[in-house]
Amino acid sequence: MKREEILYIYSSKKYTHNSRTAAAATDTVVGTAYYKIDTARITGNSVISSYMYLFNLQGLHMQFYPIGHRLLSSSKANYAFSQYGGRYTVTLIPGDGIGPEMARHVKTVLHKCGAPIDFEVIDIKDESSTDAAIISLKRNGIGLKGTITTNISNPQSQSINAQIRRKLDLYSNIVPCKSIPGVWTRHGQVDLVVIRENTEGEYGSLEHENVDGVVESLKIITEKKSRRIAKFAFDYALQNNRRKVTAIHKANIMKLADGLFLETCREISKDYTDIEFESMIIDNCCMQMVTNPQQFDVMVMPNLYGNIVSHIGIGLVGGIGLVPGKNIGDKYAIFESGARNIGSDLVGLNRANPCGFLFTSALMLRHLGLDDYADIIESAVRTTIKNGKCRTPDIQGDRTTADFIDAVIKEIDVQ
Numbered sequence: 001m002k003r004e005e006i007l008y009i010y011s012s013k014k015y016t017h018n019s020r021t022a023a024a025a026t027d028t029v030v031g032t033a034y035y036k037i038d039t040a041r042i043t044g045n046s047v048i049s050s051y052m053y054l055f056n057l058q059g060l061h062m063q064f065y066p067i068g069h070r071l072l073s074s075s076k077a078n079y080a081f082s083q084y085g086g087r088y089t090v091t092l093i094p095g096d097g098i099g100p101e102m103a104r105h106v107k108t109v110l111h112k113c114g115a116p117i118d119f120e121v122i123d124i125k126d127e128s129s130t131d132a133a134i135i136s137l138k139r140n141g142i143g144l145k146g147t148i149t150t151n152i153s154n155p156q157s158q159s160i161n162a163q164i165r166r167k168l169d170l171y172s173n174i175v176p177c178k179s180i181p182g183v184w185t186r187h188g189q190v191d192l193v194v195i196r197e198n199t200e201g202e203y204g205s206l207e208h209e210n211v212d213g214v215v216e217s218l219k220i221i222t223e224k225k226s227r228r229i230a231k232f233a234f235d236y237a238l239q240n241n242r243r244k245v246t247a248i249h250k251a252n253i254m255k256l257a258d259g260l261f262l263e264t265c266r267e268i269s270k271d272y273t274d275i276e277f278e279s280m281i282i283d284n285c286c287m288q289m290v291t292n293p294q295q296f297d298v299m300v301m302p303n304l305y306g307n308i309v310s311h312i313g314i315g316l317v318g319g320i321g322l323v324p325g326k327n328i329g330d331k332y333a334i335f336e337s338g339a340r341n342i343g344s345d346l347v348g349l350n351r352a353n354p355c356g357f358l359f360t361s362a363l364m365l366r367h368l369g370l371d372d373y374a375d376i377i378e379s380a381v382r383t384t385i386k387n388g389k390c391r392t393p394d395i396q397g398d399r400t401t402a403d404f405i406d407a408v409i410k411e412i413d414v415q
Contacts, residue, residue, distance in 0.1 A: 079331065081368065082140040088368055091136040092119040095146020097342025102357040103146060105405050109358060109380075112409050115365060115373040124148055130160055134167055137332055144364055145336040146357075149344075158205045161340065165198050168334070170327035171225065172232045173198045173306060175338040177313030177323055182386035183395050190316050192296040195236060196306020197229040198327060203303045221257040221302060226264040232328075233265075233300035234272040244276040245269065248285050248301035248309060261302055286312060307340075314339050321353025321394050324360035326367070335364040350400040353392040355381055358408070380411035 082089040092107075094100040103121075110117050120140060122133040137143045145164075151157035164170075173196040179188055206218035230247070237245050247265035251258040262279055269277035280288065282305050288295065289312050301309060314323045323338035337356040346352040358381050365374040384390055390407040391397025399407075 079333070079367075080141050087116040087118055088142070088370075089118050089120055089140050090364065091133065091140045091143035092121045093124055093133055093143060093145040093148075094121070095124075095336075095342065096149040097147065097344045098346050098352045099146020099342065101347075101352065101401070102337075102354055103144075105354045105401065106144070106357050106361045108405065109377060109408060109412070110361060110373075113373050113376045113380075113412050115370060117365075119144075124160060130163065134164060137164070137168060137334065141332055142364065142367065143332075143334040144361060145334050147336065147340045147342045149342055155207075159203075162203050162205070164334070165327055168329055168332045169199060170329040170332060170334060171197060171199045171228060172328045173310075173325065174236070174328065175310040175313065175323060175325045177310070177317050177338070179317050180322060180382065180385060182382075182388060183318040183322065185316060185318055187293050187316055190293045190313075192293060192313055193236070193240075193242070193298045194306060194310040194313055195229065195233045195298060195300045196310060197225060197300075197302050198306075199303075200225050201303030219254075219257055219304075221260050223260060223264055226261045226302075227268060230265040230268040230300060233298055234268060234275055237275050237298045238272065242275070242298050244278065244297040245272075246285075246296060246299045247277070247279045248282050248299055248305050249279060250282050250305075252281060258302070265300065282308075285309060289313065289316065311339060319353070319394050320356065321392065322355045322359070324356055324363050326360070326363050333364075333367055335360045335367070350402055351393055352401050353394050354401055354404060355385070376412055376415055377408075379415065380408045383411050384408050 092103060094103040107119060120136050122129065122136050124130050124133050133143075148160045150159040150161070165173075173194075175194045175196070177190060177192050177194065179185065179190045200220045200222060202217065202219050204218065204220050206220065207215060209215050233245050236242070245265075247262055249258040249262045251262045265279070266277070269275070282301070285299075285305075286309070289309070293313070293316050299309060310325075314320055317323060320337070320339035320341050320343075325336055325338035325340075327334045327336070337360055339356070343352055358377055362374040362377045365371070365377070384404065384407045385395070387407075388397075390399045390404050392399060392401060392404055
């Protein structure tokens with residue numbers, strides 16, 4: 001089935017149209033959105049119960065789509081999602097710490113709002129299960145993930161999280177940090193997006209000990225990957241009606257490595273005349289973020305700086321339990337909380353804030369084109385927070401995780 005335009009399906013009323021073009025038929029159902037099936041004429045289309053049935057003149061291309069589903073636009077043609085009967089299969093990696101608890105809550109909420117998602121659950125415990133997870137992610141094209149513990153004391157133990165990102169070439173980590181009504185913070189009206197190069201820099205695990213007590217750790221910056229992440233940042237700004245991109249660096253000291261990154265960003269900025277471009281040294285950036293964060297819009301930077309700056313941004317808008325994140329490549333995507341923290345001190349206490357995981361699941365739904373379901377979840381979570389009657393301890397409340405999820409479900413019921 002050839003997908004050329006975006007289609008929203010809103011109605012469960014039964015329609016029958018004969019001898020109409022694809023545009024005319026779908027216009028009757030969905031307003032101004034159009035859908036084309038191989039340029040053939042549609043001899044009929046029907047919305048039966050909660051599904052829409054589309055077929056062409058020869059009856060060669062058939063598929064069911066749930067109400068509220070949005071067909072993928074051509075901009076996502078590189079993503080090959082696992083889909084059957086209008087439902088998507090998503091790889092779910094619960095991770096460690098509070099990850100398994102959050103995964104259960106997310107599954108409950110997605111089921112409640114009727115999102116057409118089936119999870120393939122992979123628990124990563126060792127190398128073989130890591131390989132199984134990567135195979136699953138390649139098959140499904142998309143994953144929802146909790147953070148996996150990295151053994152700090154063992155020099156031979158590499159981060160499984162970083163391995164997955166590198167093997168799938170998930171080169172862009174996006175963490176949107178936006179003030180949430182009802183959550184008290186020192187700074188209001190924060191709305192910035194941290195875009196972090198995800199596959200090189202200091203995270204290549206390229207270290208060795210020359211002689212006892214002398215360790216070399218290599219930081220790799222390439223023009224190819226700097227260009228790719230810079231272009232991604234400007235495209236993101238353009239597509240999301242953002243006004244400015246700020247490149248974060250330390251080119252005054254690392255003149256070759258960060259100098260290459262900065263110069264590449266400057267070069268790319270010339271192709272986006274409608275987007276303001278500026279650069280800022282990382283230490284000044286950190287100070288500016290905690291004094292005047294409203295000046296920032298889209299921020300792009302190498303790997304390590306991105307980890308630091310994103311966590312500052314997360315702290316500015318209320319903490320690790322509130323902010324979503326996503327890792328995007330040309331073929332695959334993994335969605336995980338913006339703060340890569342396992343929350344080991346909260347395991348089993350029923351006190352963790354599930355908002356970040358719920359917002360992350362909404363980002364995942366949008367990536368699949370399921371915007372209506374994402375809207376339902378985001379609205380329910382934001383309304384629950386704003387009401388102030390059911391909040392977890394980290395956002396000036398005294399209710400449990402389960403209480404919060406129950407309140408979100410009640411909000412979904414009234415929508």
